[in-house]
Amino acid sequence: MLRLPFAIALIAATAPAAQAQVGVGPLPASAPAGLPIPKDRAFAGTLTLAVDATDTARGIVTVHETIPVQAAGDFVLLYPQWETASHAPTVPLASLTGLEVRIDGRRVEWRRDPVAVYAFHVPVPAGARSMTLGFTIIADRDTLHRDRIDLQWQRALLYPAGWFARDLPVSARLRFPAGMTPFTALDRIGTDPADLQFATTALDRLVDAPVYAAQTVRQIDLEPGDPQPVRLDLVARDSTKLAIGDRETAELRALLAQTRHVFGPAPFRHYDAIVVLDDTVGAGGIEHLEEGENNLPADYLLRPETQLNNRDLIAHELVHAWNGRFRQPADLWTPTFNDPAGGSLLWVYEGQTEYWGRVLAARSGMRSRQETLDKLALDAATVANRPGRLWKSLADTTNDAIYMAGHHVGWRDWQRREDYYPEGVLLWLDVDARLRELSGGKRSLDDFARRFFHAAQPDGVVSTYMFDDVCRGLDAIAHDDWRTFLTRHLDTHDDAEATAGLARAGWRLVYTPVPSETFLQNEAEGGGLDLGYSVGAVVDDDGSIDSVAWDSPAFRAGLAPGARILTVEGAPYSREALRLATARSTATIRLEISADGQRRALEIQYAGGLRYPRLERIAGRPDRLSGLLGSR
Ligand SMILES: [Zn+2]
Structure with a gap:
């Protein structure tokens, strides 16, 4: 050990070529000019967008677009890069093909920006009036299928740089195969059933309302007569999968009532819960203000007893209308789809939404009390067995979406990946228990949610918030040092601290030799034998x-x-x-x-x-969990 510095010194002395040299060698080339900065200003005219999604055999989408010319000079077109679904730059650029740009009918050469490769420079001559674009998108098979199309607008358009997305009016139309029935929150005009024409809307609203169209569908109005109707739009490959029992319908209605009870007035004019019942698409969802995309197993409605782990997906996406689309973290909201988004508050955006998914599924009867406890045991076991926490805090996991999307994670508990979902459940459980503790059982996270996500009207104007707004919102319910409380969760390297909410709620995680039904179904979905614990x-x-x-x-x-x-x-x-x-x-x-x-x-x-995870009461401690789960 003592000899090591001497050895290093010897190597340095005999290898002069390896020495650092200042001022010798090349200098970087000057950076190319940047792109126009998005500004909140009026755009003259309306973009028109015509998307043809009829070629399901080859999976090719053809797009024609017109863009009113604003001024002569370098005009920059952007292909969206960032998506709500992933909170990451996941739009595949290689799918954008065949791009041809014409100005007043004459073809012009575009040039891709060498740094911002989703941007295309178009030289606009003086006196030019209109720009037309033609291009093709190579769709993946999940989105353009013989039986079903799933049109995500951000993957099928270009838009001008220099404006906020909300300032760009778009008149869109969509052609899809005859015989399919479309579902979307967009307002339709015109009557052609296979060539949908939509009312002009702002670009950000268009992108927040994808269109599903399918051969085998069913729509159920969950709240007949409600001024803000919620529709269940079912899509399947096989019509037998569309049968829904009275009990499941009643549970969905109860879910709406329980959700409105927590969050108050809805931020949407109407809401479409689109449910795709298909085993070839992995279970999961995407949130929107007036739609929820829910991919669920084909037997989700037919054999609900086998679906314990997926019971709160529809609830999760519905809650996002308030927590995620109406109220958004200030760093996650961006003026365009090509500005980088920050995920520092995903433990609120996703974490609290996951928490409400668990709670609302229980309150609406979608899970029994025991099934909810068993699901929470799975969450707690995940959080309590995260050796990766030793090096990587919950706060750091909020960057995961940006660099882990599309990459295989072979050592999940050590690498960690988007742990703000299960850990968010435990974190907000702790906040709820703390609010109850501080208020002698009078206040809870329900009070916070009603205040923080309160939406005055269904106009969809986004309201952003920061970390301190969350702390202030909690402080208004019960006074505490919430910054310290939340930061402890976000920065801790101790599994016990991350699961502290369980004990505060009067419960603890234990392991038993017999797995819960929830564990068994989770194991079956994984397709193997789970001896993880x-x-x-x-x-x-x-x-x-x-x-x-x-x-x-x-x-x-x-x-x-x-x-x-x-x-x-x-x-x-x-x-x-x-x-x-x-x-x-x-x-x-x-x-x-x-x-x-x-x-x-x-x-x-x-x-x-x-060893299988279960929750067990801590004798002598107040039970703050059971009250939380009861219907309102
Ligand atoms: Zn979510």
């Missing part, structure tokens, strides 16, 4: 290792994702063999695996039995 591995049915928990017994034995278990205690791999071996092991579990083309034996040191 015992030996520390999730194993596919063919023995392939899906994931390994960081620093778990499986990790220490040398297991990693991608390896395959061949034998368990000498017998061929089966999930039952591994489950039994885990349950019975008093010291080691002997495995043979294949990894990197080689077969080898290894032993997992483990004697803890099967």
